Amino acid sequence: MNLNCTITFTVNGKKKEIRVDVRQSLLEVLREQLGMISVKQGCAVGECGACTVLIDEVPTDACLYLAVWADGRSIRTVEGESRDGKLSRVQQAFVDEGAVQCGICTPGFVMAATAFVEKHHDQKFSRHEIRRGLAGNLCRCTGYDTIVTAVQKCLDEDDQ
Numbered sequence: 001m002n003l004n005c006t007i008t009f010t011v012n013g014k015k016k017e018i019r020v021d022v023r024q025s026l027l028e029v030l031r032e033q034l035g036m037i038s039v040k041q042g043c044a045v046g047e048c049g050a051c052t053v054l055i056d057e058v059p060t061d062a063c064l065y066l067a068v069w070a071d072g073r074s075i076r077t078v079e080g081e082s083r084d085g086k087l088s089r090v091q092q093a094f095v096d097e098g099a100v101q102c103g104i105c106t107p108g109f110v111m112a113a114t115a116f117v118e119k120h121h122d123q124k125f126s127r128h129e130i131r132r133g134l135a136g137n138l139c140r141c142t143g144y145d146t147i148v149t150a151v152q153k154c155l156d157e158d159d160q
């Protein structure tokens with residue numbers, strides 16, 4: 001039985017056409033075929049958010065998402081967030097506020113935070129609401145305070 005098929009999608013603004021096994025997750029295809037190693041495998045069961053990418057601007061666990069479902073869609077990963085060597089403003093806010101944590105959880109947090117900031121750029125949120133907005137992303141070892149501060153800073157800048 002042939003379990004391979006060709007999908008066409010956009011990754012960080014670039015069109016890609018690749019052969020995938022219909023059983024492969026988007027996480028596997030992004031990491032192993034396209035070299036997008038910012039997309040981390042943590043739990044692999046949709047609990048931790050380490051594999052968060054934006055699919056048509058919606059934060060999504062790539063470990064639970066079959067690559068074939070991405071056909072025709074647009075994917076964003078951390079690799080595409082900086083431009084001409086300049087960090088995105090969410091990335092820069094993470095650096096400025098000391099919110100960059102380990103290499104496993106940080107890429108997913110950056111993508112979830114990016115989606116949150118872009119969706120809510122003209123709104124005000126309490127720290128508690130921002131935490132709820134990022135509830136799909138877990139860190140097993142530190143606090144979330146600096147991440148919330150970085151997101152709040154981006155929202156506050158938009159409000160000025």
Ligand code: FES
Pocket residue numbers: 040041042043044045046047048049050051052061062063064
């Ligand atoms: S690796 Fe996908 S949610 Fe944990």
Ligand code: FES
Pocket residue numbers: 101102103104105106138139140141142
């Ligand atoms: S899981 Fe990354 S710093 Fe805790």
